[in-house]
Amino acid sequence: GEQVEQLPSILRVQEGSSASINCSYEDSASNYFPWYKQEPGENPKLIIDIRSNMERKQIQELIVLLDKKAKRFSLHITDTQPGDSAMYFCAASRSGGSNYKLTFGKGTLLTVTP
């Protein structure tokens, strides 16, 4: 099955700087790559996703890049704020099929310091 590696596991940045999280996957058939944010004591929530027909997607301060050849994708948070502090999970899946499964990375704990 699909394996998703996520690095770093812990990331500490200063407010106003950028934060980058990198993920890699194994299944070349994977075509959907969401990112979830989980705040302490809360459930994971989707913040941005990208499909294999795109290389870049931006929603406000969130940028996702996808390199299908290298089987890598990344999340970049520009101008980080203390409210960005949370666990971030990348994930990968293929659309449809009976063996659909969303595989999550191990998570990155982001801390934004004032």
Add this chain to the structure above:
Amino acid sequence: ETAVFQTPNYHVTQVGNEVSFNCKQTLGHDTMYWYKQDSKKLLKIMFSYNNKQLIVNETVPRRFSPQSSDKAHLNLRIKSVEPEDSAVYLCASSPGLGGYEQYFGPGTRLTVL
């Protein structure tokens, strides 16, 4: 705004007991899931249920079984709990299989003594 509801919030039990967790979604979605999130925050899919088809993660022990009465409900039963079952169990739903946002419930925290 909560649209995926889970009960109970917490459950403490002893090894060997049977437990059941409930999940209901009001989003009209066709697909529901159960995930296990351990103390290191690892998120692992346990089951997917879509159009009466159950997809099981092959690593899930057989003491776990999902139960669905309709597409808005997916419960989880654990026949004889083990200490390693202590975790947060997250229910989620999505409009369909593959390529859709998944909406997570608040989770049920299970502690096995």
